[in-house]
Amino acid sequence: MNSMKFLRHSWASGTLGACLLLGCTATTRNTPPDATMQQQTPTAQTAKPRALGVEMKYFDTSVRPQDDFFRYVNGTWLKTAQIPADKGRYGSFIELRDKSEAALRAIIEEAAAAQDTKAGSDLQKVGDLYQSFMDTARIQSLGVEPVRPDLARVAALKDKKDLPELIGSLARLGVQMPFSTYVGQDAKQADRYIVYANQSGLGLPDRDYYFKQEPRFVETRAAYLTYIETLLRLAGEKDPAGGAKAILALETSLAEKHWDRVRNRDREATYNLKSVAELDKLTPGFSWSRFLQAAGEEKTPGVIIRQPDYFQALASTLASTPLPTLKTYLSFKVLDRYAPLLSSPFEEAHFVFYGKTLQGLQENRPRWKRGVETVELALGEVLGKLYVDRHFSPESKVRMQELVKNLRVAFQKGIDQLEWMSPSTKAQAQAKLAKFNVKIGYPEKWKDYSALTIDKGDLIGNVRRSSEVEFRRNVDKLGKPIDRLEWGMTPQTVNAYYSSTMNEIVFPAAILQPPFFNPEADDATNYGAIGGVIGHEISHGFDDQGSRSDGDGNLRDWWTAEDKTAFQQRTTMLADQYSAFSPLQGLNVNGKLTLGENIGDLSGLTVAYKAYKLSLGEQGAPVIEGFTGDQRFFLGWAQVWRTLNRDDALRQQLLTDPHSPGEYRVNGVVRNMPEFYSAFGVKEGDGAYLPPDKRVKVW
Structure with missing residues (x-):
């Protein structure tokens, strides 16, 4: 999380199914799915002893693992670590x-x-874009002129x-x-x-920020008003x-009609396919053909409107709002987009x-960090290729492939063992799992940036041209076959992430290092860490929303009515559990908003444990540093x-993130x-204890 909201691209906001943590966007898929998956058998764990792979110095042994496992493992770190002044979390x-x-x-x-460096080369673009951001004297002298x-x-x-x-032309930027x-x-x-x-158009993080009356939200709205006024004054508005x-x-007024985030998770409710003629009827006074032409999206076979009543209300709002107000609003959005790139x-x-108001940051990130992010957003896969060459080993990819293979086998076995699911639905789930595609480390095909011109004396122009190039890259897909090699995240x-329409799971190189993946660590620890991550992404294909798509990525119902009811009973229990957690006074976790990720965590760790046990074969796990294999897994x-x-x-x-x-x-x-209860001897009366009938198992 950072304050560089201006660098978001509207073209990169929609095709990701689900990712591991906050702040991500993605798409796509590469090689054909492994048709022999069901015949594979797990690879046995080597008998060679490895390191624990867990930083015991951060344990808090004054806390019992049976009461609060998070603080038992991380308590000393929580007490001693400091959030850097330029970060909202650490x-x-x-x-x-x-x-x-x-x-x-x-x-x-x-x-x-x-x-x-050769003019027009990737390295010239990387170096000159960074220099254009770091040339503060020039930026300061230009003020708002760019x-x-x-x-x-x-x-x-x-x-x-x-x-x-x-609107179409500004969206391209x-x-x-x-x-x-x-697209x-x-x-x-x-x-x-x-x-x-x-729906879009809000400068505050969520619709609730416009309406909640608690003091912190009132203060935030006042600060936002000051921010808007400041930018308009600096730009010379009268x-x-x-x-x-x-x-x-x-x-x-826009926020009043915004769907809340829980409703926006519903993939059926947000699928509303319209023709251009139907859209014009939905939004009288706003020409969609003219918008699509300006946005370069005129080749689309239709438009899927995610919130039809919002767009209907938007047309009324545009009609009733005075033209000068609309122009002031659009001017502010331009200034807001580019503010961190302009003078001090x-x-x-x-x-x-x-930064300060919304996230509590004490100071802005160092300029070099913001410069790195600017280059990364414009030339992500150029940097990715160089990053992989220096920091990602072929051995790591091979071992990850083995882990993924074992997780898939474990998930397959887990489906067969579900007592609540009928054979017909199990067959559909197995068919979907068999078609999962996996990408590890880096793309097979790198993006081409030859259309992007970078001038080290023109920061705003560089960012503007980058936005245009990426927007064009996105809209040029219309009418073409699906690009199965494209990645939605850079290797660094x-x-x-999991993509529901691609039915693929993707693991960039940068996450494949400790504490997630440690080549020197014991297999139990790796299965609990990166294995849980792999299981999390697989499980997204079968969470409350991912399970609505089939193995070909199509949104269709492949469940029996009885199985769907049984599934919803379990997921409702899980949502209720999380809704009871209250990390801030007066604010609880939204169990319905976070349901997909919570299913991913629970089912992911469950299948990772199963994969770990399968990987042992006939061998037993050694005790390392006094911990059994099962304990090391958790x-x-x-x-x-x-x-x-x-x-x-x-x-x-809590208000915005799933x-x-x-x-x-x-x-x-x-x-x-139950495996945790056995590993650590959790009993009734312990803080981590739930009665058996209150425990949830989804997959």
């Missing part, structure tokens, strides 16, 4: 991101220092009938508009690309205070609101989720697993 994921960021810095600064052309386009708007073209579009696979016809349209109030009122008054205003991303999972949060960042996570806080990704999972 933990194992952030530590690896910092490591990845430092590796990228070395690559980028080498390119920037090189004297003989965005004057975009502001002039807004100022030139004379009639609301021309809004579709303006990554400027937030009242709605966003992206992705049609969820009900996954062999074609189509345009999706999604009435910045009045403009800010009008913008907040407009966004509040803009940059500081952006950080004060998005510390994350993983220790591996628990240390992955050590996390500290600032209250403001945690508040935002992932539960780290504490509950440990304690909320293990208390449902």
